[in-house]
Amino acid sequence: MTGAPFLAVSGLTKVFAPRRTLPMRLAGQRPPALTAVDAVSFTIRRGTTYALVGESGSGKSTIARMVAGLLAPTKGQISLGGAPVTGAGAQENGARRRMQMVFQDPYSSLNPRWKVDDIIGEPLRGPGQRKGRAETLETVGQLLERVGLHPADGTRFPHEFSGGQRQRIAIARAIATRADFIICDEPTSALDVSVQAQILNLMRDLQDELGLTYFFISHNLAVVRYMADDIGVLSRGRLVEDGPAAQILDAPTHAYTQSLIAAVPTVEAVEEADTHRAVEEAGR
């Protein structure tokens, strides 16, 4: 775990050009372009967790998709371990092979017609991987145990598992290829709070054990506080503030971050003082 940047994002910009409809064409008009991500720069140190927070439409998922190489940036550079993720040569240099994604919805991110063994084993049988069937199954069994499931679960289908167990399967798939950079897009927002705690603890354990670097996308500031070393706050496509987690959450300097933190309903509010009614009066 060194302090050198592992992922580096600089000047990342994404402009979407809305479709030109027929009436617009007839009138000779162009729809205004939409800047979803505007000159965003940040770095992630190896073995740490960087969380991007913001409300819906702030551009966090667009950034995640560009970092994953699923969407081409309009401008800007992304590199992982010094190798470019986008542009010419990105396919060959292996930067993308080091990254994996864990998505929000464990119900739609796993192929319902595949057994768990195949879901987790598939990336192990990709190009450059020379593993036999038996060897693959053994690795899958170890991965299942590592995420808190049983090797025998591999013969079952996704629908036979609860939401939390499915997210464990998705995590096992992400670490199967020994990827060391995991993009987590709202990985626990579809889960119940007691199950969320299990998954977050598992993710932290795996990070310690395997030295993983997490790029964590979330709207939940409390979850981010538990997971992140550093936080970037995104508003309307711009990074308004970024820095160490404790600093951002305890002493935010930007007004947007302050309002975001103040808006979170917490149980601690009750523990501190009976202020919730006052807050309510002030809100009217």
Added chain:
Amino acid sequence: MISPSDSAAAPFDSPAAPPVLGVRDLSVTFTTRRGALTALDRVSFEIARGEVLGVVGESGAGKSVTGAAVIGLLAGGGRVTGGEIRLSGSRIDNLNARQMRPIRGRRIGMVFQDPSVSLDPLLTIGDQLIETIRTHLNLDAAGARRRAVALLEETGIPDAAGRLASFPHEFSGGMRQRVVIALALAGEPELIIADEPTTALDVSVQAQILDLLSGLCRERRTALMLITHDMGVIARMADRVAVMYAGRVVETGPVDEVVRRPRHPYAKGLMAAIPPLSHRPERLVSIPGAMPRLSAIPAGCAFHPRCAAAVAPCSVTRPASVADGAVRVACHLYGGAS
């Protein structure tokens, strides 16, 4: 909008009159191809006038079924198989669909998670509000229109009169939920049932909607049953809370009591599993396992297989609800066997 400044606690009635909502030993069964499933098992709670009761629990706990049973909208073969529901003293669980219709909307308002469920996409906001007002209140068209504008103004819709002609899709998610709240208030109900009213919204909009809803209810002294999975929302909004697990109420009490000192091991686990915003704990406490399926509710206390504090009777007898200070808890550790 949000500034935790000086406090002014809103007083509410001493509960001498019958509660606005009294639910007693309510059981609900769903008939499925695989047999009868008990979704609610002897659920009891009360909501007084002007009071906000938070109903909290994880998926499958039965909180939404409880709300649906109260408004007589149990779907998919669900029916009340025991207990009673009283609205301001009179029973409503044994009414037929025709008798229930004037109660729903008029005496019980509803706010659901997804505003597009409550709004007809093909009718303007004005049409929907005016129709609802005229159904429930004895007003002429002009009076109903004035009342619709007033309601929209109260729920914070700018240019209310001008927005009557707008369709639901022309509003943002937060604004749409304001319209839904206006609709829920249109019949001047005694009780509002809000099922995850802000779960689909961003956190800053959520805070506004929660404050609006509880403010309007307190002003009108409307009882509010707030169903949510988010303990933070309960802590901010509710006076009292009922914690549900596997179709049962395991703990009820004043919100600060339950938050500060939960009694039931499940309530303790639930509180400990919430990541705090103010600091980073070494580790989150998680409850092992998951909520049981309705087809396999454990005998005795439904929580006992996941409970670290379980004792011998827990797997045999279901604990009765007993008082511990201002809190009622259904757990053998608190003498629930008596």
